[in-house]
Amino acid sequence: MIAFSWRMLWRDWRGGELRILAVALIIAVTAVSAVGFFIDRVDRGIQQQAAELIAAGLVVTSAKPVSSDTVDDAKALGLQTANIVQFRSVAIAGEKPQLVEVKAVSTGYPFRGEMHIADAPFSQDRVTQELPASQETWVEPRLLQMLGLEMGDQLQLGAISFTISQLLTYEPDRGGDMFSVAPRVLINHDDLAATRLIGQGALVNYRLLVEGEQVVLDQFRKQVKSRKLIDEKILGVTEARPELRVALERAQQFLGLASIISVLLAGVAVATAARRFASRHFDSAAIYRCFGATQNKIILTFSLEMLWLALIASTAGLAFGLLAQMGISQILDKLFLAHLPAPTLQPVIMAYATGFILLLGFAMPPLLALRQVPPLRVLRHDQVPVTTRGWLIYSAVFLSMGCLLYWQVDDLKMVASVMGGMLLTISILSLAAYALVRLLALLRQRVGVAWRFGLANIARRQSGSVMQIVAFGLGIMVLLLLSTVRNDLLDGWQQSLPEDAPNHFIINVQSDQVAGIQKFFLDHGVKQPVLHAMVRARLTHINGRRVSSDDYTSDRAKHMITREFNLSPASKMQVDNVIVAGSWWQASDHGKPLMSLEAKLAANLGIKLNDNVSFDINGRVRELNISNLREVDWQTFNINFFTVVPPGVLDNDPTSWVSSMYLKPEQKSLIAPLVKDFPNVTVIDVEIIMNRVRNIMDRVTQAVEFIFLFSLLAGLAVLFAAIQASQDERRYESAVLRTLGARRSILLRGLFAEFITLGALAGLLAGFAATALAWVLAEYIFHFPYQFNPLLGLAGIVTGALLVGTAGVLGTRNVLSQPPVETLRQG
Amino acid sequence: MGSQQSAGFVQAIQLGKQVTTSEGQLVILDDINFSIAAGTSVAILGASGSGKTTLLGLLAGLDIASTGHVIINDIDLGELDEDGRALLRAGSVGFVFQNFQLLSGLTALENVMLPLELATADKPKETAKDILSRVGLAERLHHYPAQLSGGEQQRCAIARAFAARPQVLFADEPTGNLDPVTGKRIIDLLFKLNREQGTTLIMATHDEALAENCEIRLQLQAGKLVNI
Structure with a gap:
């Protein structure tokens, strides 16, 4: 039986019956495993680099200087300690201010992991065990560019002017770009007090790094915990960087959801292709029955055949996923961690499960009909099996989608809302697509013969046309939302802010500086x-x-x-x-x-x-x-x-x-003198934060867009599956029309008309849907008036018409190349 | 070869088939009785619509009788479920159809291997090659049905029918789609293999020439057996 099912697989593959099924499966598995590989790399990176990420065996973190009791405990146990103090401040070079992230470190840092420094921009960096000397600073290379500085230049930090002596290219406990708003400035802990940057109640993070044997570290942890100090949090290697874990979880949910759209669309392609596969195998099944195969043997044979297909396609998808994850890693380069470990085969189970569940949920219901094929069909061709019940098909699809979604996002509530949302969106899109297809009938009388032929095809295969419009509509809608609407929303939100909305925050001001700061602004003509x-x-x-x-x-x-x-x-x-x-x-x-x-x-x-x-x-x-x-x-x-x-x-x-x-652009020059007069005060330019947020959003969106490319590919698979399903009919029609004298060019134009219209309708729908969603987001989530973008519909129509038009004609043109007599003889 | 019973290898006892249509009950076959000994060749004759194909379907266990019994090799088909009838077919029944019913995606060799593979026979490829060479298609093993002529397709179908060495072979208008010359060759081949393998041959036809080669002729008229 197993050998026979392999032979059947090979025979059906050779006959071209399984290609769309395989391609759809590969697309889905590629999308899911690309995300899986990437998330796994970050996850393992966090695990492997956990010790590096806190630069020690244990770290005590606090908003105040770590208590002397804690430090004494560590020393009493013979543990090594080092101090880190981190805060944001404004550094000044000449008259130029720049928000920076200051980190003051003491001898011993880092106990785990290594620091890398370079002598000049773009030169090879090296590992160092040293720390900046007194009144010297090591800075992140981008700071030089931002302030137009060179190596050896001076950088004013509070009351001290530091010499830039090295470029800091890597610090183990920094994490990815996501967590740094401003460039790093590293100084020696011994210089910190002299800068006079830290005032009372300032926003500062103090860290005591502790290193030693694990048993002693555990003992230390116990002692510190037993004192129940509310300010001091002790973190071991395993609890390191909880914010990184939260960010990873979010990324997993976002990218996972994006990949699920591809899986859903691939599922539609699988279902369409499986229906054709099943109907083309009614004769085979009848012959099998005739030759004595039992119903169970037939279904087992086809099930095994599908199983092998899922196995092969999932393996291929896994391989493509491995390549595709490089794309995501490239886009999200260093967002999470400075280095990602090489991919492993961890996401294998997820990849195969996707392949199998997809095939089981979307392809098996139509294939079950093969079990019911009456053997009498060999004598009477009009004998067709009772088709599988609709509720069974839809339940299987719904259940399999639910399983895959749950696996991706691991949150039942989210699964329910996403499934509900998908169902609602697909229903609305389907209704709209149905209305559009019906409206085409009005056009048919006003166009030439080629277009009439094309439009008639859309109307005749109504359900197939609606399905294709919805599949493409979904894909294009998401791309429009991610590319255009996202910027429209951000711009709209910024425009909704009053002209004089605050654009600078001033923090860390001491009580005795309040009057002075108010006077400073009054003197410079600022409110x-x-x-x-x-x-x-x-x-x-x-x-x-x-x-x-x-x-x-x-x-x-x-x-x-x-x-x-x-x-x-x-x-x-x-x-x-x-x-x-x-x-x-x-x-x-x-x-x-x-x-x-x-x-x-x-x-x-x-x-x-x-x-x-x-x-x-x-x-x-x-x-x-x-x-x-x-x-x-x-x-x-x-x-x-x-x-x-x-x-x-x-x-x-x-x-x-x-x-x-609110500071007008020309008033921004006040920041440097302000910080010179009040060194401990930190001024944060909202624009810098906004740019940073925009940059991270851009990268995350690009990654999501990248995953959505697979949903477009899956949309193409739906199109090709639908084309394949109508291939015999198209071939026959084309042969009849050609014998009636239709030129090849007319038929070709008819095909163009059909697919360009399908694509344009999908794009139009996508434009409307994206606009509606953007309006809902603006009105109800972000609470600002949405500026309608008339170009959105146009962009949708052009994208859809080009994409579907080209793919459709490519997929059907072989219908025209076959001699009509051959087709007619085959019936 | 299966056991040979004096009562007949294939028997129809008071066999009838009715279907319900919008205009009431339609009788397709009524009170059919006959008994055929093993190794005999039988022609079921009759005009279009006389019930030939329906009778063939009932005898082969492809369809269920409304009344009466079909007994093959002492087994009453009415007492078997669909899978039971399939298993019976697997062991002892072969088919040849008017429109050949070759699977278009499979080569000639693969089509002939199919019943052997389904019956998990030993060396299906060798057996299939052997029988294809016996029907003169040794050079056409890897051709698809669309690449074969009508006569070649039917020879391939006959090879497929005889490949599993069935005890009884049902043929539905085996020459219906062929020109007289090719049809004659196919008839000769069918009877040659029938003799070689001692198969019981039951075919529905309205080809008198073909019927004359058969030992028994069953004449159907409006669903009734009028002449044996």
């Missing part, structure tokens, strides 16, 4: 900025119960609970806030332990009105009562806080001040 006080604090208890990240399931809640909150005293509520529960405090509430909390955060953390929450502020625990919940419009770029308290509550706590302001 006096409002500065807001804030005190850093950590949430410790909710209604007397100690909180920990283990209490929460959502990643967002876990993240919020472990981060520092900025508590800000205010007498009046910000104008862009709205109270949704409780009421704002009165002047008489001065100094009362009350708190106003942002509503979404409250919901995430399960905090309600009148709950009591405790915060650790600089070692002292303060209990506050939630007196109101607010909704905040974060898009205004005004300074807003999740946690606000009445004035007088935090008077004796270490306070820093922040502000946001």
Whole structure:
């Protein structure tokens, strides 16, 4: 039986019966395994480089200097330690300011992994065990370009001018580009104090790197944990860089979803091709039955044949996936990690499962009909099997898609919403496509013979035409959304911001600098900025119960609970806030332990009105009562806080001040003198952040677009499957028309007319659908008016007509090359 | 060869077939009775629509009788389910059709190998080659049906029918699609193999020349057996 099914596979392949099936399977498996290979590489990279990613065996991280108790513990156990202090600041070269990410490191750094440096731009880098000497700095090469500097030039950081002595090309604990907004500036820890960059309450990350034998490290971890210090978080190799894991999970979901669209479209092609395969094998099945094959033997033979096909096509898809993942890695180059390990065969199971599930779900239902072929068909050709029931086909398809999706995104809720969304989109697109096909009838009387022939073909194969329009429509819609609409949305959002929306943030201002900074701007003719006080604090208890990240399931809640909150005293509520529960405090509430909390955060953390929450502020625990919940419009770029308290509550706590302001382009030159006067103050240009976000978005979108190319290929497979299904009919018609005197050129024009129209309809639909989706996104998700782009429909029509027109004619032209007499003789 | 029974190798007992149409019950075959000994050649004669093909289908177990019984080699086909009848066909029944029914995607050799492969016979390729050379197609082994003439296609079909050495061979208008000269050659071949293998041969035809070669002629008229 097995040998026979292999022979049948070879015979059917030779006869061209299986090619579309195989190609569709290969496309789907390639898309899925390309994503699988890439995600696996990043995943293994994180695992392998986990130790490097924290540059030590253990790291204690805190927003304040690591306590002396912790340092003493490490020393007492004979462990090696090193310090890292990281923060954002503005560096100045001449008169040019530049936001940089400063990292001050002490001797010993890095315990694990290596630093690479280079003497000059583009020269070969080398491993170093050294650190920058006093008053020297090593900078990321792009900083030279940004500030027009050369090696040996001076860079002002706070109160010290540093000499740029080396270029820093790799640091083990940096991670990928995704996590760096500004270029790195590395200095020696001994120089840090002299820069006077770190003021009270400044946004700084302190790290104590600890290295030694694992047993001793474990002992140290136990000791530190037992002190239950709320500020200090201890991370081992396995918990390193949780933000990297979250980003990877998101990437997996996005790219996985993108690849699933290809799988769905490939599934449509598989189903179409399988239906033709089944109907062309009715005679074979009848002959088999006649020669004594049982129903089970027939279905087993065809099932085995499909199994071998899935095996071969999945293996080919896997090989192509391996090549295609290089494309993704190229696009997302260094976004996650500086180096990715070589791919392994880890995604093999996923690839084969995709192939098998696809074939099982989409091809088996039509093939089951072969079991029912009556043997009497050998004598009476009109005997056809009872076709497989529609509900069985659709359930199988739905179930297999659900399985694959679940595997990709690992989130039932998401699977349900994506499946629902897909079903809704496909239904709407199908209805629209059906209406368009019906409308074509009106055109038929007004066009020449070739076009009439083409349009008649679309109308006659109505269900096939609708299916093709939907398949292409989906593919083109997604490409339009990703290419054009994405930029339209970003531009629309930027235009929706008021002209004078704040474009700079000023942070790390000390209490004694507030008046000076206000005066600085007033002197330079800039509207006096409002500065807001804030005190850093950590949430410790909710209604007397100690909180920990283990209490929460959502990643967002876990993240919020472990981060520092900025508590800000205010007498009046910000104008862009709205109270949704409780009421704002009165002047008489001065100094009362009350708190106003942002509503979404409250919901995430399960905090309600009148709950009591405790915060650790600089070692002292303060209990506050939630007196109101607010909704905040974060898009205004005004300074807003999740946690606000009445004035007088935090008077004796270490306070820093922040502000946001609008600077005209010609006023940007004020940043350098401001930072010279107030070295510890950091000015962040929103434009730089926006550009960074845009850059990351561009790369992620390109990767998604790359995966969507497979959905277009799958769309082509649908087209070719549909063409193949109508091939016999087309061949016969063409032969009849030619015997009636139709010239070859007329028939060719008819084919062009048919496929260009199909493509144009798909493009038109895609244009409308992309516009509608963009409008929904703008109106309901991002809340700004959407500018309709009339070119979108046109772009869709042109793309569709060109793509489908060319592919369709290529796929059918052999119909015209066969002599009519041959076709007619075959019947 | 199977066992030979005095009661007949193939028997039809009160065999009938009716179908329900929009205009009521339509009787296609009514009260057919005969018994055929093993190794005999039989022609079922009759005009178009007289029920020849239906009778052939019932005798071969390809269709189910409305009334009566078909017994092949002492086995009542009515007592078998579809798979049981298939297994019976696998062991002892061969077919030749008017329109050849060769599978277009398979070469001549592969078409002939098919029943041997389905019956998991030993060395299907050698057996198929041997029988194809016996029907004069030794040079056409790797040709597809579309590359063979009508006569060659029917010779290939006959080779396929005899390849598994069936005890009984059913033929439906085997010369219906062939010119008289080619038809004559095909008849000769059919009877030659029939003699060589001692097969019971039952064919539906309205070709009198062909029928004259048969030992028994069953005449059908409007679904009834009028003459044996």
